[in-house]
Amino acid sequence: xxxxxxxxxxxxxxxxxxxxxxxxxxxxxxxxxxxxxxxxxxxxxxxxxxxxxxxxxxxxxxxxxxxxxxxxxxxxxxxxxxxxxxxxxxxxxxxxxxxxxxxxxxxxxxxxxxxxxxxxxxxxxxxxxxxxxxxxxxxxxxxxxxxxxxxxxxxxxxxxxxxxxxxxxxxxxxxxxxxxxxxxxxxxxxxxxxxxxxxxxxxxxxxxxxxxxxxxxxxxxxxxxxxxxxxxxxxxxxxxxxxxxxxxxxxxxxxxxxxxxxxxxxxxxxxxxxxxxxxxxxxxxxxxxxxxxxxxxxxxxxxxxxxxxxxxxxxxxxxxxxxxxxxxxxxxxxxxxxxxxxxxxxxxxxxxxxxxxxxxxxxxxxxxxxxxxxxxxxxxxxxxxxxxxxxxxxxxxxxxxxxxxxxxxxxxxxxxxxxxxxxxxxxxxxxxxxxx
Amino acid sequence: xxxxxxxxxxxxxxxxxxxxxxxxxxxxxxxxxxxxxxxxxxxxxxxxxxxxxxxxxxxxxxxxxxxxxxxxxxxxxxxxxxxxxxxxxxxxxxxxxxxxxxxxxxxxxxxxxxxxxxxxxxxxxxxxxxxxxxxxxxxxxxxxxxxxxxxxxxxxxxxxxxxxxxxxxxxxxxxxxxxxxxxxxxxxxxxxxxxxxxxxxxxxxxxxxxxxxxxxxxxxxxxxxxxxxxxxxxxxxxxxxxxxxxxxxxxxxxxxxxxxxxxxxxxxxxxxxxxxxxxxxxxxxxxxxxxxxxx
Numbered sequence: 132x133x134x135x136x137x138x139x140x141x142x143x144x145x146x147x148x149x150x151x152x153x154x155x156x157x158x159x160x161x162x163x164x165x166x167x168x169x170x171x172x173x174x175x176x177x178x179x180x181x182x183x184x185x186x187x188x189x190x191x192x193x194x195x196x197x198x199x200x201x202x203x204x205x206x207x208x209x210x211x212x213x214x215x216x217x218x219x220x221x222x223x224x225x226x227x228x229x230x231x232x233x234x235x236x237x238x239x240x241x242x243x244x245x246x247x248x249x250x251x252x253x254x255x256x257x258x259x260x261x262x263x264x265x266x267x268x269x270x271x272x273x274x275x276x277x278x279x280x281x282x283x284x285x286x287x288x289x290x291x292x293x294x295x296x297x298x299x300x301x302x303x304x305x306x307x308x309x310x311x312x313x314x315x316x317x318x319x320x321x322x323x324x325x326x327x328x329x330x331x332x333x334x335x336x337x338x339x340x341x342x343x344x345x346x347x348x349x350x351x352x353x354x355x356x357x358x359x360x361x362x363x364x365x366x367x368x369x370x371x372x373x374x375x376x377x378x379x380x381x382x383x384x385x386x387x388x389x390x391x392x393x394x395x396x397x398x399x400x401x402x403x404x405x406x407x408x409x410x411x412x413x414x415x416x417x418x419x420x421x422x423x424x425x426x427x428x429x430x431x432x433x434x435x436x437x438x439x440x441x442x443x444x445x446x447x448x449x450x451x452x453x454x455x456x457x458x459x460x461x462x463x464x465x466x467x468x469x470x471x472x473x474x475x476x477x478x479x480x481x482x483x484x485x486x487x488x489x490x491x492x493x494x495x496x497x498x499x500x501x502x503x504x505x506x507x508x509x510x511x512x513x514x515x516x517x518x519x520x521x522x523x524x525x526x527x528x529x530x531x532x533x534x535x536x537x538x539x540x541x542x543x544x545x546x547x548x549x550x551x552x553x554x555x556x557x558x559x560x561x562x563x564x565x566x567x
Numbered sequence: 568x569x570x571x572x573x574x575x576x577x578x579x580x581x582x583x584x585x586x587x588x589x590x591x592x593x594x595x596x597x598x599x600x601x602x603x604x605x606x607x608x609x610x611x612x613x614x615x616x617x618x619x620x621x622x623x624x625x626x627x628x629x630x631x632x633x634x635x636x637x638x639x640x641x642x643x644x645x646x647x648x649x650x651x652x653x654x655x656x657x658x659x660x661x662x663x664x665x666x667x668x669x670x671x672x673x674x675x676x677x678x679x680x681x682x683x684x685x686x687x688x689x690x691x692x693x694x695x696x697x698x699x700x701x702x703x704x705x706x707x708x709x710x711x712x713x714x715x716x717x718x719x720x721x722x723x724x725x726x727x728x729x730x731x732x733x734x735x736x737x738x739x740x741x742x743x744x745x746x747x748x749x750x751x752x753x754x755x756x757x758x759x760x761x762x763x764x765x766x767x768x769x770x771x772x773x774x775x776x777x778x779x780x781x782x783x784x785x786x787x788x789x790x791x792x793x794x795x796x797x798x799x800x801x802x803x804x805x806x807x808x809x810x811x812x813x814x815x816x817x818x819x820x821x822x823x824x825x826x827x828x829x830x831x832x833x834x835x836x837x838x839x840x841x842x843x844x845x846x847x848x849x850x851x852x853x854x855x856x857x858x859x860x861x862x
Contacts, residue, residue, distance in 0.1 A: 141588075228588060228695035231856050236589035243586060243695075251693045254615055256622045265615050268608040269694055297622075 133240060134202035135353045136226075136321060141235035143195045143221050144187045185377050195221040198235070199379045201372055205320070206351040208343070210364035210385055212392045213374035219357050220325065222374065223247065226355070227323050241320025241353075244271050248325070250310030255299035259290060259309055262298050266313045280316045287338075288312035303517045315342045322346070325357045343367065365389060390469035402527050403435040416520045418455055419512055422489065423448040424526050426508065435529045439550065440498040443529065447510060448491045455485040457514045462494045463523055467505035472548045478515065499552030501531045502545060595845075596852040602697045609700050609707070616708035631712035632719050635671055639663040646789045655791045657825050658732050664720050665822050666788040666815045669746060672713045673754045673811060674779050679705045680758020681775045684766035684854065691855075698855040699848070702758045706751055713747075720822070735824030742821040742828070746814050749833075753810050753840035759847030763854035785809055792816035792827050810836035810843075 185193045196218040203209050213219045224230045226237060227245030252269040253262050263284055267277040277284075285291050288308040298306060324343070344367055347354050358364055364371060364385055371388040373381035381388050403426040407413030413420045427444040428434045437443050445462050459481050464472040477492050511523035621628060639660055646652045647659040654662040680702045684691065687701055728734055765771045785805055787795065792813070795806040806812040806829075813833040819826030 225588060228586070229692060231590050232588065233590060236587065239586040239588065241584060245694060247693045252690050254619055256619050257615065261615070261618060265611050268605075268611040269690070269696060271605075271696065272607075274607045274611070 132205075135205045135207075135240050136203040136237070136355075138199060138201050138226070138237045139235055141199045141222070141225060141232050141237055142197045143225060143230070144192050144233040145195045145221075146192050194377050196225075196374070197377045199374070199377075200235075201379060201382055203353050203355070203370065205353055206347055207370050208347045208354045208356060208368045210368035210371035210388070211355060211357040211374060212364060212371055212388055214392075217374045218377040219374050220247075223323050223325055223355070223357055239321050242271065242318075243321045243323075244317045244319035245323035246270075246314045246317075246325065247323070249307060249314055253298055253306070253310065256297055258297050259285075259294040259301070263294075263309070263313055266310065267317075270314065270317055271319065272317060276318070284312045284316050287315060287342075307516075311339055315339060315346075318350075319352070321353045321355075323355045323357075386469075390467075392469070403433045403529065405526055414521050414524070414526075418453055419449055419451050419458065419485075419520050421447065421449050421510070421512075421521070424510060426527055426529055427493075437501075437529060437531050438498075439501065439503055439531055440552070442498045443496040443501075445494040445496070445508060445510075445527070446491060447493070448489065449512070450489045451485040451487050453487055455514075456483060457517070458485055458512060458520065459515060460492050460494075461511045461513070461523070463509040463511070463525075464496075464501070465507045465509060465525065466548055467507070470548055472501070472506065500549055502547055502550035503531050505530045591856065594849050594852075597699065597848060598697065602699060605697055605700055608696055609704050612700065612704035613707045616704065617711055628712070628715060631715045635664065635667045635716050636719065638667055638671075642789055652790050652794075655793065655825060656733055657819070657823055658727050658734070661720075661724060661727055661732070661734060661823060662791075662819070663789065664716075664723060665819050668713065668716055668720060668822075669750050669814050669818050670783060670786065670788050670811065671716065672709055672747070673750050674783070675709045675712065676706050676751070676754035677757045677761065677779060678775060679709070680754065681761035681765055682772065683758065683762035685769070685772065699759075699851065702755060702762065702851075706755050706758070724822070733825070736822070737824055739821045739824060739828075743818060746817050746821065746833075749810070749837050749840050750814055752844050753836075756840060756842075756844035756847035759851040760843065763847075763850040766854045782809075782811070786811045787816050791819075792829065796827075796829075807832060807835060810839045812836070 185195075185197070187193050199218075199222060201209075211219050211222065221230075223245070224247070225232050226239070227243065227247065229245075229247075250266065252266055254265060257265065260281075263281065264274065264277050268274065285294050288305075288311075290305060290309055290312075293301065293305065298309070301309070343354055343356075346352050356364065356368060368385045371383070371385040372379050373388045373392055381391055404424070405421075406423045407420075408422055413422060415421070423446075425433055425446045425448075426435060427446055428437065429442055429444075447460055447462075449460075451458075459476055459478040461474050461476045463474045466472055475494050475496070477494065481492065506529055507525035508527040508529065509523045509525040510521075512520040514520065642663040643659045647654060657665075683698075683702050683705075691698065724734060724736065728736070761771070761775055765775070783789075786809055787806070792806060792815075795802040795812070813829045813836050816826050817828055817833060820828040
């Protein structure tokens with residue numbers, strides 16, 4: 132049987148700086164510059180440099196993706212993993228036919244739907260019911276298909292009382308639930324999903340993940356899933372592709388790919404402090420930016436090596452640029468093997484309103500919890516159920532080491548992501564005389 | 568979930584259903600079969616436009632009527648009473664109202680159509696569907712306003728006819744349909760041309776309204792066609808060059824029984840409209856390939 136999806140050396144060349152729309156003045160300027168050439172013209176100053184190794188055939192072009200090939204069978208869930216800017220989104224845009232490749236080709240055998248966001252085309256003045264039909268047909272469904280599944284969609288979204296209310300009166304959670312419910316009921320043979328699972332509350336996310344798994348397993352659909360959520364990639368996908376610098380560098384079982392990906396995202400050196408106060412590349416968005424991240428021991432000194440029984444403090448200093456409501460910070464510990472150990476959040480401790488200013492939140496991991504190994508520490512900032520401000524990324528790393536661990540004083544390798552200090556109770560119930 | 572198994576024809580796509588993605592070449596890159604596949608989207612978009620317009624404003628669809636009425640009023644005062652432009656024996660109000668039916672539809676189509684890429688950048692950047700659906704849907708949506716304006720026109724027409732004005736309603740009314748069809752073809756073609764060029768050069772969007780305005784004065788909206796063709800025929804070329812000229816005048820002939828029905832000129836108009844539509848489809852096909860790259 133032929134594979135459901137075949138991709139052969141797909142490449143996309145982008146022009147740097149002036150992508151897409153320009154103004155007439157720019158074009159005239161460029162034509163004028165062409166006439167003036169010879170007098171040692173310099174390239175237009177706003178043209179940024181192409182990322183290293185991705186220069187195109189001319190100086191003002193670069194390869195967003197280059198020579199990507201892979202295939203996927205029916206019923207497979209394929210995770211597409213890579214750093215921001217690696218080319219994942221471009222790949223997805225080409226495969227979902229939003230833009231064309233420069234060269235190479237792809238064959239998709241079956242109907243196709245892509246979810247690069249939820250709620251595409253929703254109109255605020257229309258009711259939930261009207262938007263279900265609007266969004267559904269935009270995503271490629273037929274009206275009769277939507278009508279047949281309408282009740283199921285509304286039930287999935289848990290919105291039956293509000294279905295005839297204009298969506299502008301919906302809370303963001305309701306909006307997302309309805310949008311995802313439509314998407315979850317698409318029945319294409321091939322489905323592309325980009326980060327959309329990063330919305331909604333945890334319970335609803337779980338429901339969506341379950342629905343996706345079911346769609347692939349029971350109905351033989353092929354799902355492509357782009358995500359930074361390694362936990363979801365690990366639990367859902369049988370097959371993953373790693374995209375690095377525009378190329379598909381690895382194709383195989385997710386576990387290997389995830390550890391390679393995480394290894395590449397962990398800073399090369401072990402870092403216990405990142406300070407952006409003197410730099411302009413701080414992780415930021417329109418609302419908030421990090422100014423400093425530090426790993427501290429109990430005396431307030433920056434460290435990268437901790438004894439298993441020592442507490443570890445992760446201090447996040449951040450600047451709020453405009454008034455914010457409901458912001459929280461999450462800290463994720465990932466093992467050097469790429470397994471998520473846990474995520475801690477200050478949700479229950481954080482203030483409700485942030486006025487512009489500089490703040491600090493510190494997460495204190497108690498001693499006697501982590502096992503002896505290397506960990507990457509990721510930080511993320513979001514408004515739960517609404518949006519991400521700064522996506523999860525590993526910034527710092529540390530090593531927990533020392534003789535012994537919480538469970539054994541014998542220096543033996545100890546499996547497990549964590550190794551909490553556990554109390555045991557030992558009792559002698561009865562003693563038997565030893566035969567002489 | 569039992570309902571997931573219901574729709575039989577989506578369980579497995581037909582074996583020959585293959586989507587090939589590669590850099591397209593060639594001039595005319597329209598997948599007609601796919602366009603037909605997406606007819607439901609066309610329907611839903613038209614419905615969306617209708618519902619959204621209806622719900623957004625307090626007066627709702629009343630605006631569709633008020634706008635041409637106000638225009639008619641201004642035209643009557645400025646061009647008829649002050650400037651003294653003859654209306655060929657037709658009551659001025661009907662004269663303008665009638666011409667504004669095809670002209671208003673045309674202008675509305677081109678204005679909304681020209682902004683296709685700008686207004687839908689977000690949608691186009693996130694999901695694929697045949698882009699032609701969007702300008703097509705606005706051409707159809709605008710028919711709703713036209714329908715209301717027709718109703719208003721007939722109310723006024725009946726009133727003037729009862730008062731003994733020299734207007735005749737007859738079977739010529741059926742001519743309005745082919746005239747409207749040419750208007751739709753022409754305005755769709757221009758929408759595609761304008762939207763493709765504004766996608767590349769954003770500043771051209773300022774030019775569209777001016778162009779439409781100038782075009783109206785070159786069209787027999789505020790004066791009869793005979794002003795151009797009559798006399799020494801010095802200005803006849805303007806009418807021959809302008810596909811909208813015989814249409815607007817033809818509407819007067821069709822709905823009021825007055826004015827001229829210029830067959831050869833209409834033939835040229837229809838042919839020009841078809842050519843413009845073809846050029847529009849070609850330009851649109853080129854623009855849609857690259858326009859989302861800026862998103």
